[in-house]
Amino acid sequence: MTIINDSGASLTATIRDVAAAAGVSVSTVSKALSDGYRVNPETRARVKEIAKSLHFTPNRQAQSLHSGRTGTVGLLTSDLDGRFSIPVMMGAEDAFGLGEVSVFLCDARGDSIREQHHVRALLSRRVDGLIIVGDSTNPRDPLSLALPIPVVYAYAPSSSPDDISVISDNVGAGRQAAEHLISSQRDRIGYIAGDPTFRAATDRVAGATASLVAQELEFVGGSALYGGWTEEWGRNAVRHLLSVDSLMDGVLCGNDAIARGVVDALREDGYDVPRAISVLGHDNWELIATQARPPLSTIDMNLEELGRNAARLLFRAIDGDRAIGTHEVKTRLIHRGSTSPKY
Amino acid sequence: MTIINDSGASLTATIRDVAAAAGVSVSTVSKALSDGYRVNPETRARVKEIAKSLHFTPNRQAQSLHSGRTGTVGLLTSDLDGRFSIPVMMGAEDAFGLGEVSVFLCDARGDSIREQHHVRALLSRRVDGLIIVGDSTNPRDPLSLALPIPVVYAYAPSSSPDDISVISDNVGAGRQAAEHLISSQRDRIGYIAGDPTFRAATDRVAGATASLVAQELEFVGGSALYGGWTEEWGRNAVRHLLSVDSLMDGVLCGNDAIARGVVDALREDGYDVPRAISVLGHDNWELIATQARPPLSTIDMNLEELGRNAARLLFRAIDGDRAIGTHEVKTRLIHRGSTSPKY
DNA sequence: GAAAACAGTGAAAAGCTTTTCACACAATCT
């Protein structure tokens, strides 16, 4: 099925069509369009003119058949509906530039058989490289196949130190969060963490703990409280913490859902957020954070930046410069209404 | 950069390598691997064996150079962080099958210049077809280029009736929602709608209105209340409706955020949800719906099914069978805690 | 026993582009 457009030229014109129309050989067309070859300026202009009028675009399949590079990259995610892999993908797409490199998207749905299958398919399409986007920050096993192309792991690092990984700096985020509360004169701080089987949960706690220890403080109740990633857990945990220390003046939360549960419970129980008790979330999950009462101050993981970095590292690796190891992306604090200086 | 794996075979073996190793010609290898050609069974077995040991996978670039079909499809979304385009993409990927067809993902970020650019890039990659995923249900202008490949519009339909579009049946969804409340003996029902500039908002209201009219009912306050898509609007609107009719026993909402605002406000004001007042959302946006108190009953748009349909229609179109027009996907009711029969 | 059918294999073309090499012709130098 070939639709002919207004000018009568098929949109899938090949270089031969251009050559015929210009009355020159195929190789002259190629050179005329490429700049940097010796072609009579007049010929070049005429060829370019005709190529344009024919809507000629070189067939990248054929180009790459010749160059050995396809200008395509595989993006293998394990969880498309995850809130984390999408921004990472966007950042990567961004860094690859408009049209320069195209991205094959595959979703393995957490199934390693499926993953293998996708990898093979991508390999048969001769992608130049692969980005594997995880759905949690826990390290994952590297791809088992020996691959002829470079691979970058994003969000979830590879468990092998010889691979290239880009992750969010969760320890630093924990520090950043704690310092934010400490700097607004809070000294009775509780930590309501997420699921302890997640590396993200424990890393954030570790960072925050380090900051408190540096100020000779400790968490309300002596240590962080682990639970789940839900609002309900936040509601229950904050009430428990208040029963331990009724003068608690700050709460750090493992994510925004927990934080939302916390501010909901506090509002119901008549506490003044942020003046009496400041609450800080994590993830900057807009739809939850902005709709909370008050809107949540939180930590943003800069996931798009993470994706961009992953893409850049992949480029370098494709060019032969493999920067192995785990690269961390700094988080940033988003100030909304749930934190403030103490009154 | 070519990594040699354990067996000593490069993973990028070509058909020539296989031919050399098997001591036959290239064409024999091709035929032996293809089934359906006349090849000596012994030769065939030997070739297959060797191809396997060399990890030979045919170069799809070269294959498609020959066949004219690339087995790739472009997926152009306008809003990757949108909650709607992702499930549609997943469904499409699903229907395209594992490895059979690969998907190029592009994000135009709502910018038509960018969109054009992506379309050109995809064209130069000779994709077999294009799916355009919108970020709202409002009809959009069709791509301005005359394309040599078929296009399917998903979620947001094309404004041209000659195109192929797949959308969610919002009118039907409104009916479904209203009937759910009516069938649980509610007869004083309010409708808190979203932003009236969105077709989705007005269509849902239209469907619900039709169902009420059929029962000789009308909405509390006479008609639906339009506002925004936020929780805050839900909170404000439901309090207003109660001031109009303090015996209101059901509330239909334009989306789950509104519904969540509604149940929050009702809980704060001491109403019993779902017994005294049932509340129904829309979108089945899990993270909001499941965390509400009580969890929200809602309408699911079957977006993955929508994506699958889009993919199937694209296949048909690629095979020359263009089913033009707008195809609707039925919604389904998800029953959680916020609706029940009246006590 | 000669002609026809058949089985198995290989050579070659096609698909599109890029790049190298060679050629023809004009212009410059000795």
Place this chain on the structure above:
DNA sequence: AGATTGTGTGAAAAGCTTTTCACTGTTTTC
């Protein structure tokens, strides 16, 4: 004038696979 340099162009190969056609032998048919 003959040799050299330079300029613009085209032919051809390479990259990988599929498919058609042609070519040996072998087997069957009349």
